[in-house]
Amino acid sequence: MAVFRKIGILTSGGDAPGMNACVKAVVNKALSMGIEVVGIIGGYAGLIKGELMPLTHNSVNNIVGMGGTFLYSSRCPEFMTEEGMQTAVETCKKNQIDALVCIGGDGTFRGATDMTFHGIPSIGLPGTIDNDVTATDYTIGLDTSINTTVQIIDNLRDTCESHARLNVVEVMGRGCGQIALYAAIASGAVAVAIPEVPFDEAAAIEKIRKLRNNGKRSMIVVVSEGVFNPDGTPYSETLAKKIAKETGVETKFMRTAHVVRGGKPTMRDRTTATQMAVKAVELLVEGKSNVVMCELDGEIVALDIAFALILDRMYKNKLKPGDLDKFTPEQIEEMKTLSAKRTAELQRLYKVATDVSF
Ligand code: ADP
Numbered sequence: 001m002a003v004f005r006k007i008g009i010l011t012s013g014g015d016a017p018g019m020n021a022c023v024k025a026v027v028n029k030a031l032s033m034g035i036e037v038v039g040i041i042g043g044y045a046g047l048i049k050g051e052l053m054p055l056t057h058n059s060v061n062n063i064v065g066m067g068g069t070f071l072y073s074s075r076c077p078e079f080m081t082e083e084g085m086q087t088a089v090e091t092c093k094k095n096q097i098d099a100l101v102c103i104g105g106d107g108t109f110r111g112a113t114d115m116t117f118h119g120i121p122s123i124g125l126p127g128t129i130d131n132d133v134t135a136t137d138y139t140i141g142l143d144t145s146i147n148t149t150v151q152i153i154d155n156l157r158d159t160c161e162s163h164a165r166l167n168v169v170e171v172m173g174r175g176c177g178q179i180a181l182y183a184a185i186a187s188g189a190v191a192v193a194i195p196e197v198p199f200d201e202a203a204a205i206e207k208i209r210k211l212r213n214n215g216k217r218s219m220i221v222v223v224s225e226g227v228f229n230p231d232g233t234p235y236s237e238t239l240a241k242k243i244a245k246e247t248g249v250e251t252k253f254m255r256t257a258h259v260v261r262g263g264k265p266t267m268r269d270r271t272t273a274t275q276m277a278v279k280a281v282e283l284l285v286e287g288k289s290n291v292v293m294c295e296l297d298g299e300i301v302a303l304d305i306a307f308a309l310i311l312d313r314m315y316k317n318k319l320k321p322g323d324l325d326k327f328t329p330e331q332i333e334e335m336k337t338l339s340a341k342r343t344a345e346l347q348r349l350y351k352v353a354t355d356v357s358f
Contacts, residue, residue, distance in 0.1 A: 012043030016141025018269030025277035121289030160218035
């Protein structure tokens with residue numbers, strides 16, 4: 001059992017709906033265990049600058065349903081230097097911060113690991129709309145961002161139906177096509193392009209032609225922002241132009257962009273965030289750190305951050321020589337199982353999206 005007087009909490013990297021629910025739960029759970037909580041303003045940058053805010057039950061009143069992050073977020077390259085790291089550690093020592101809860105994505109977890117190795121035990125919570133943390137089935141913010149995406153597409157659908165148009169919609173998800181797949185399924189898209197699966201452009205264009213000839217007025221094509229042309233420009237706009245040219249169907253283009261990061265978190269994001277946060281505080285107090293909270297088959301579990309980061313590389317086929325050296329054969333087997341599970345899930349969703357796309 002670790003004796004903590006005070007823990008710090010920060011949100012870092014891209015914001016996600018549900019981060020505030022995490023903060024509220026960490027604060028209220030820790031206070032109920034007699035542990036003080038201090039908010040670090042603007043992610044790791046706040047730790048370097050010493051921008052802190054004591055948090056009480058009252059300071060987190062009414063934030064469970066707020067979008068964005070009331071602790072603010074940033075990207076802080078300085079934190080990745082040894083000097084920046086030392087300053088961050090000094091801030092913790094000077095302010096008696098004994099442990100940290102760091103909410104964000106992969107980069108944020110790397111920071112949490114560094115802090116742990118510099119003597120400040122830290123735990124990560126997965127707050128990112130892309131669902132791109134391979135170790136967990138679910139990242140906080142995904143559900144809200146998909147619902148917002150679907151609402152936008154529903155609106156586009158109305159006007160597409162009125163005017164017999166097609167709309168290509170570029171959605172968020174740089175390295176992970178899950179937002180695109182769920183949005184395509186939930187909005188009845190006729191085609192979907194994601195980074196993980198090669199897109200058959202000719203087949204999609206032929207299908208659109210046939211559907212129009214068959215009397216279909218409105219059509220939606222969903223493209224993930226992570227799909228690029230060979231020259232690195234976004235594929236979504238190129239596809240829209242090609243569809244218009246080759247099918248004669250009036251085609252509009254829309255990029256949902258950051259509008260789907262904001263907004264009030266859904267029940268799913270609020271409740272998952274809360275459960276992960278409560279468990280994170282309990283684990284810290286039990287003396288566990290350097291883990292990321294994950295949801296696996298409906299259960300909240302903690303996985304080692306190093307395990308999670310290397311698993312991510314395995315899933316993306318980006319393993320470097322020596323990456324697996326410090327893991328046991330059982331851990332490597334577990335990584336392979338989780339990696340295969342992600343691939344199977346993606347393929348299953350892709351098949352569902354294409355099976356119903358008429
Ligand atoms: P996300 O957490 O959403 O993946 P970033 O990759 O931008 O977002 O990371 C957020 C912050 O985490 C960075 O600005 C930096 O301060 C810190 N960070 C990222 N990578 C590392 C690293 N390798 N070591 C230490 N800190 C890191």
